[in-house]
Amino acid sequence: MPAIQEEVEMTLLALGYTGQEVIQALQAVSKDANMSKNTNAEDWIREAISWLSRSTQL
Numbered sequence: 575m576p577a578i579q580e581e582v583e584m585t586l587l588a589l590g591y592t593g594q595e596v597i598q599a600l601q602a603v604s605k606d607a608n609m610s611k612n613t614n615a616e617d618w619i620r621e622a623i624s625w626l627s628r629s630t631q632l
Contacts, residue, residue, distance in 0.1 A: 578613060578614075578615045578618055579600055579604075579618070581615045581618075582596075582600060582615055582618045582619050582622055583596050583600065585615075585619050586599065586619070586622055586623070586626075589623075591626060595626055595629075596622070598629070599622035599623075599625045599626050599629075600618075600622065602622075602625045602629075603618060603621045603622050603625060606621070609621055
C-alpha cells in the first residue's frame, strides 16, 4: 500500500494541498474498510479530494 499512498501524496501536493492536509486525508481514507483493500491510486485520489473538500467546508 505505501506505493499507492506515495502516488496519492505526490498528486495531491501537485494539486496544491498542504502536506498536513494530505496526511489527514490519507489517514481518513485508509480508515475506510473498502478503501484499505483498494489498490487503485485514482480511487484513493478521488476519495482524498472528496474528503478534503468536505473537511474545508467545516
